[in-house]
Amino acid sequence: MARQLLKGNIAFAEAAVRNGLVAYFGYPITPQSEALEHLSGRMVEEGRTFLQAESEVAAINMVYGAASSGVRVMTSTSGPGLALMAEGLSYIAGSEVPVVVVNMMRGGPGLGNIQPSQADYLFMTKTAGHGDFHPIVLAPSSVQEIVDMVGLAFKLAEKYRTLVIVAGDGAIGQMMESAELPSMQQVRRTRPDWAVTGARDREPNVITSLYLGAEKLEQANLRLQKKLTEIKANEVRYxxxxxxxxxxxxxxxxxxxxxxxxxxxxxxxxxxxxxxxxxxxxxxxxxxxxxxxxxxxxxxxxxxxxxxxxxxxxxxxxxxxxxxxxxxxxxxxxxxxxxxxxxxxxxxxxxxx
Amino acid sequence: MRHIETVFSGFGGQGVLFAGQLLAYAGLAEELYVTWIPSYGPEMRGGTANCTVILSEEKIGAPVVRNPSAAVVMNSPSMEKYELLVRKGGLLVVNSSLVSRKSNRDEVQVLTIPASDIATELGNVRIANMVLLGAFVEATGIVALDTVKQQLNEHLSERQRKWLEPNYTALQRGSELALEPSTV
Missing domain, CATH: 3.40.50.920 (Rossmann fold)
Known part of the structure; x- marks a missing residue:
């Protein structure tokens, strides 16, 4: 693949397509709306799913559903949209399904503005939703790096069955830089054995974040914490x-x-x-x-x-x-x-x- | 070392973002590192628009700069904003059709080019950006004018295709004017 001059938002969207993205659900918000624009064409061209939901709340729950069925899925947004998604992010973490979210940070708090910012750091790394969890948070600093990190995000999300946030900002999304896109990867045909796929000829799988017994929920939490400890030991990058x-x-x-x-x-x-x-x-x-x-x-x-x-x-x-x-x-x-x-x-x- | 940090600034619709992109494409074609970053605030619609383009042999860190080594200003507000910011020894390319005032900077190379008038003569006021880009490329030598023309051929949208030849002419006129004593 030759190097091309690419805008960050389009580069990460196309990288997702080439990494075998099966479904995208999202809601437009500056400074990342070009990603939706690009995907609305490309996903349809490839015979995959692109859906502009009625809100970020809807979008993240669609993502949650698709992830539960074991397909490669993502959404992208910016600060105010990520805040709306917080409930879904926690359910995704609690249910241990692999999801990739790109957050192109903009000025806040509140509606703020559409210029580049890094003020979602604590939100993403510490409090992306209620309960005890951390997403893996990747921080690209160039168009090439966001391309590479989208591929890495899918790998990590699936390896650990976890939420991965790719944390860019308006500047990374809006700037054009030369980058090399990955080659086109086939969509994975098989589904992981934990996924809900219809349960024909097998016991049903259950994807849930609901554990009514305190001991059961504590066990789930201990499993989650063990995984986070493993991620801390293996996935530090700088x-x-x-x-x-x-x-x-x-x-x-x-x-x-x-x-x-x-x-x-x-x-x-x-x-x-x-x-x-x-x-x-x-x-x-x-x-x-x-x-x-x-x-x-x-x-x-x-x-x-x-x-x-x-x-x-x-x-x-x-x-x-x-x-x-x-x-x-x-x-x-x-x-x-x-x-x-x-x-x-x-x-x-x-x-x- | 080939290295330049340029701002293109003007009204929305004058083609400053495209002129900057074309320079970035030309830089990439000549195997330089390039960054192009627009001002993408709400001011883009109808107000002033600008972009910063960096071309370098060295990997680029900061994609924005306080004091660019060159600025191409297409209207008066842009002149007010960038005239004083251009680094000492740098280059200021002024669209004198819309900027009546002369620059007071004597430690900066100033090119004064009636780009909008020339573009109108060529049949389309909207190719004033190419007149100025031609002058900029000639004055800086950062990329070859032929590379810019090739990249224009590759990246001009289907809808604008009929303007390819006038765009070439605009680039050429700009580059010639950069060498004329009346401009400098």
Missing amino acids: QLYQTEDADLLLVAYGTAGRICTSVVREARRAGLKVGLLRPQTLWPFPEARLAELAGQVSGILVVEMSAGQMLEDVQRAAQSHAPIRFYGRMGGVIPMVGEILEHLQALADAVIQ
């Missing part, structure tokens, strides 16, 4: 950039993460030994690697397009090894390289003798 000899560490993901690669280059030209840890999984968070790096560097600057949400995970993981500062922009404002550099320089002045 990218390091120039951290080998770093005195200072930037921690940033997604759009803020890629901006920080420019910051690292400029800071190094100015003589500051800076490295970047860019988490690719927000849950599970790269705690162990961060703790090691916190022991190596003299100071850490966390950069987010929010008031400081991942910051809490960085503080927890780094413990008290190195002083941690934060720089963030909110409401859809993208932080510029120069602003971050100023904060980095201030940190350097404070911690480096």
Whole structure:
């Protein structure tokens, strides 16, 4: 496949089609509506299911139903839509069915605006719905990475029978960049043995998140927690950039993460030994690697397009090894390289003798 | 190192997003890293629209910049917004048909081109964007004008096909004007 110039929203939608997506249910919301537009044509062309539901609440429950039947299914939305889906996300987690959700974050709270933001971090990683669960949360920082992560999301969702959220933002969705799409994959014909497929010549399968007995529900929860522990042990992903000899560490993901690669280059030209840890999984968070790096560097600057949400995970993981500062922009404002550099320089002045 | 950070800015409908995309396609065709990112707020409809295009031999980090190395401004609001932001030693391409004021920047290369008038002469005011892109490509040398023409041929929509030749002419006129003393 040749590299093409692709808009993020269209790239992830087409990547899903090529990964054998069987059904898509969604409701349009900026900044990801191009994905629905693209899928409304492509899914029909391929003889698959595309349905624009009457709301996000309906869409996520359709996703839940399709996932229960063992087919590859997804939806995509942005913050306000994800909030509406929260009930369904919890049912999906409780029922242990594989689902992929793409969330192109926009400025909030409330209706906010349609500009890029990273203010859904805590919502996605900690409280995507009621009850004890975490989705796997993947954080792409380029059009190529969201293409790759859609494929990864399906694999992880099915491997662990879990909810996976691909957490982009308006900038990743709206920007065009060169990317290589995966080759066309056939739709999987077989269904997993746990799926509800009609129960002909076999005992019925039951997909539910309802366990009326307390002990039974506790058993279900223990099973879920065991799975989450396994995911934490196996699925942490991150990218390091120039951290080998770093005195200072930037921690940033997604759009803020890629901006920080420019910051690292400029800071190094100015003589500051800076490295970047860019988490690719927000849950599970790269705690162990961060703790090691916190022991190596003299100071850490966390950069987010929010008031400081991942910051809490960085503080927890780094413990008290190195002083941690934060720089963030909110409401859809993208932080510029120069602003971050100023904060980095201030940190350097404070911690480096 | 080939590297440029450009803003294309104008009214919605002047084709600033397409001009930027065409530059990005040309960059990709010449095997550069490229990013194209639009302002996609509600201001796009009828108000000002802009996009930032980065072409580089180096992998691109930040897709937006405070001080671009070049700006193509197609109307007065864009001139007010970007004239002072262009980096020292950079390039400012001005559509003088709609921007009456001269630029005061003397440490920036300024090209003053009556692009809308030229486009009207060529039969369609909407190809003013190509006049300015032609001038931009000639002045920066970031990609070959022929590459831009090839990519235009590949990416011009079916509906706009009849305007292919006038678009070529517009690109050509712009590139010639970039070299004329009256422009500079």
